[in-house]
Amino acid sequence: MTTIGFIGAGRIGTNLAAAALAVGHDVVMSNARGVESLRPLVRQLGPGARAASPAEAAEAADVAVVCIPLHQVGTVPVDELSGKVVIDTINYYPERDGSIAELDAGTTTVSEMLQRRLDSAAEPGRVGKAFNHIRADLIVTQARPAGSDDRRALAVFADDTSGAAWVAGFIEQLGFDAVVGGGTPGYDARLGAAALRRALEGARRGAD
Numbered sequence: 001m002t003t004i005g006f007i008g009a010g011r012i013g014t015n016l017a018a019a020a021l022a023v024g025h026d027v028v029m030s031n032a033r034g035v036e037s038l039r040p041l042v043r044q045l046g047p048g049a050r051a052a053s054p055a056e057a058a059e060a061a062d063v064a065v066v067c068i069p070l071h072q073v074g075t076v077p078v079d080e081l082s083g084k085v086v087i088d089t090i091n092y093y094p095e096r097d098g099s100i101a102e103l104d105a106g107t108t109t110v111s112e113m114l115q116r117r118l119d120s121a122a123e124p125g126r127v128g129k130a131f132n133h134i135r136a137d138l139i140v141t142q143a144r145p146a147g148s149d150d151r152r153a154l155a156v157f158a159d160d161t162s163g164a165a166w167v168a169g170f171i172e173q174l175g176f177d178a179v180v181g182g183g184t185p186g187y188d189a190r191l192g193a194a195a196l197r198r199a200l201e202g203a204r205r206g207a208d
């Protein structure tokens with residue numbers, strides 16, 4: 001059992017928390033408006049869920065999930081995430097987040113932006129990208145037992161191999177095949193593991 005701290009308790013945070021609870025983890029939920037606003041959600045999620053501030057959720061976490069709009073990334077707790085695996089679900093939507101020149105130019109990524117923020121800690125949290133290419137509710141409804149013909153694959157991408165391995169195991173626990181790799185081909189596409197691997201590899205070769 002792992003305690004998963006959520007920075008953000010919207011569509012992704014809520015669905016991922018429900019899925020994590022169902023496989024035996026504890027969750028600590030946080031949002032922008034504060035603990036009182038989270039009471040109904042925590043009641044609905046049931047035993048194993050509690051509400052906290054973002055800093056407290058980060059502190060309590062064995063593993064954290066950052067699932068907030070990109071324009072809020074500069075508020076993510078830093079010292080409380082020290083040394084931890086930090087899952088980044090954030091997508092860049094210029095119409096919501098404003099245009100960010102480095103992202104538009106392809107000279108950085110959202111995960112690198114989050115990692116740069118965490119890097120000011122003595123032992124920085126280690127960012128891995130996951131759950132950004134599946135619509136939030138499908139994390140619950142598309143879960144399937146291992147070996148099912150229609151089991152969907154989800155990508156995990158991280159420089160830190162032990163962090164990536166933990167996230168891959170978590171993805172499998174939730175009812176998906178985990179494929180290590182990053183890029184846009186998996187976005188909103190219901191692909192099995194072999195097809196997702198081919199798509200990510202094709203995109204990587206195209207970028208070389």
Ligand SMILES: NC(=O)c1ccc[n+]([C@@H]2O[C@H](COP(=O)([O-])OP(=O)(O)OC[C@H]3O[C@@H](n4cnc5c(N)ncnc54)[C@H](OP(=O)(O)O)[C@@H]3O)[C@@H](O)[C@H]2O)c1
Pocket residue numbers: 007008009010011012013030031032033034037054067068069070072075076089090091092131132133134135136137
């Ligand atoms: N929805 C999807 O299907 C989906 C799929 C893949 C990836 N994503 C990405 O995942 C991220 C979250 O998406 P979402 O759909 O879950 O968004 P959402 O429903 O709008 O929820 C955002 C959550 O972030 C919280 N928040 C905002 N600023 C915060 C801050 N500074 N500190 C702590 N919490 C903060 C909000 O709190 P309040 O409620 O108090 O404002 C809310 O709980 C986005 O970057 C999105 O692009 C979404």
